[in-house]
Amino acid sequence: MxxxxxxxxxxxxxxxxxxxxxxxxxxxxxxxxxxxxxxxxxxxxxxxxxxxxxxxxxxxxxxxxxxxxxxxxxxxxxxxxxxxxxxxxxxxxxxxxxxxxxxxxxxxxxxxxxxxxxxxxxxxxxxxxxxxxxxxxxxxxRKKVLIIAYIFPPLGGSGVQRTLKFVKYLRDFGWEPVVLTVDEGDFPFTDSTLEKEIPQEVEVIRIRENKDLDIYYVNKLIEMYQTVVGNDVILKEYIELLESNPDKLNDFAFLPDHAIVFAKEVLDKINDLLNFDEIDLIYSTSGPYSDHLIGYFLKKKYEKKWICDFRDEWTNNPYADFDRKSILFKMIESMEINILESCDKILTTTPLAMQNYIRSFDLETNKIETITNGYDEQDFSELLTSNEQGGDKKFRIMHNGIIYMIRTPETFMKAVHNLVLYDLIPREKIEILFTLTENDDHWRDIAEQLGIDDLVDFLGYLNHQESLLYASNADLLLLIVGPGEKNKSVYTGKVFEYLRLGKRILALSPSESLVEALINKTSRGANYEFEDVQGMQEYILSLYKEWETKEFSDLVINEDIRGFERRQLTQKLSDVFTEVIKENN
Known part of the structure; x- marks a missing residue:
């Protein structure tokens, strides 16, 4: 010593x-x-x-x-x-x-x-x-890849799964992940149980966000924007907005999101923490989209190949309510354009999202690929599933995930209300479970107004394994994607775990959506338009009758399902990595 x-x-x-x-x-x-x-x-x-x-x-x-x-x-x-x-x-x-x-x-x-x-x-x-x-x-x-991911354990939520599972399996395919993430990030969900899945001795560099922000710091952020936006006219209009609204800096100064503070700290400190001579490739994943700004600057400084992974679309995100005429949108759109032009490869999670990017940004098709989300077989190896039926057991419907924004259960709850109101399903024989929602009290009030509050239970945020255990003991899994044309291109992360659980799925997404096609292809349930209350209640009733006769069993896990296993998807990612570093070398 x-x-x-x-x-x-x-x-x-x-x-x-x-x-x-x-x-x-x-x-x-x-x-x-x-x-x-x-x-x-x-x-x-x-x-x-x-x-x-x-x-x-x-x-x-x-x-x-x-x-x-x-x-x-x-x-x-x-x-x-x-x-x-x-x-x-x-x-x-x-x-x-x-x-x-x-x-x-x-x-x-x-x-x-x-x-x-x-x-x-x-x-x-x-x-x-x-x-x-x-x-x-x-x-x-092993080749070394820098994984830029603000959302990484102990931060939780559905967004963490994709990155964590890639990190978990990359070594199997000749790649050593080096994770760059936040230390004590400003994020609503944590799940410390996920940390055990990080492979032993994978390097995780944690950089803390600066909490002491002032006008000097904002000016430094603007210098970053000037580089990545690359449009003096837009930037001038943006600065005028800031100067005319000094009391709204918190609303206007942090672009594309509040994680830009983390990005600034990373760019100031990473040279002291990592030897880029040993890094073969940079990979950034969003959201938050500030992760891609880190990748943008690091690529320019260290001349490394860089892959952008969009877990959700950015300016075309169906859950974002952008004012497309505003200067803030123009700033973000310019960032997205320059990032897409500068990176060496773009990844999306759905084929329709890939087509949206190609069409909206005039991208060459060979610059973008789709690697879907999936499920990790190891997560299911120790689940204990109850197969009891009849007697005192209730027909259990569960939504496993976060209910927020346009992802609401109101039309589903109306369907349940109709079923018990007309005594098509005895109320003592059905129960509804929700995990985290934006506002439990609001949905309790809705349930009470519909007269089904005694059937509904709100479990709050569960760690990943707890949520899977609850879902494994459900009879029907509720999947809420939301209404509208944009939602046709959305796979929610949990749909693949739903498939692996072998349960019937009741999905609420637009007709001809990716989710509908996936459920139909795998014979896993039924999809209904968001407002189709009649269709939902008929489907629920048909499954309840089957369950009541004790002829209800889990579905078979076939090759169509196994294609979404996380290790296989990581192999696809490693192939993309290898292809990118070979280009122009």
Missing amino acids: RRVGGSLSLDNLENYSRDFKDNIQNLIENGYLEEVKVMILEYEKIVEKDFELYSIKGTIALLEGDLKKAEKYFLDGLTEKPYDSDLIYNLAYLYEMRKENISAYRQYKKLFPLAMGDLKEIVSLKITELEKLTQVNDYIE
């Missing part, structure tokens, strides 16, 4: 600080750790912020065997001083203690150009020894 720190100059406290650290060093070497911790508390009352305390505290935690706490101290210190040799060495030493050899190797490689004298020789020997290990050699051989 290295010495815990050098000297630090503090006005009027230099001698005190030096004597304190010399004394601390002696006490640590002689094992007086409790005494040292007391002394540090006293020291911090006099010296408010001393960077070297990260190394001292980390070393104490290391000696006490609290490796998790030690790691946090070392990483926090490196956030403030990324090239501190002692911190890097101690972090590498910690990873070796935990047998995390890939992580140790990365730190020693980072330290080698900084080290001098005996330390350089020690680090060189460490690197040589680690390179003899199979796992480290495999890591070296």
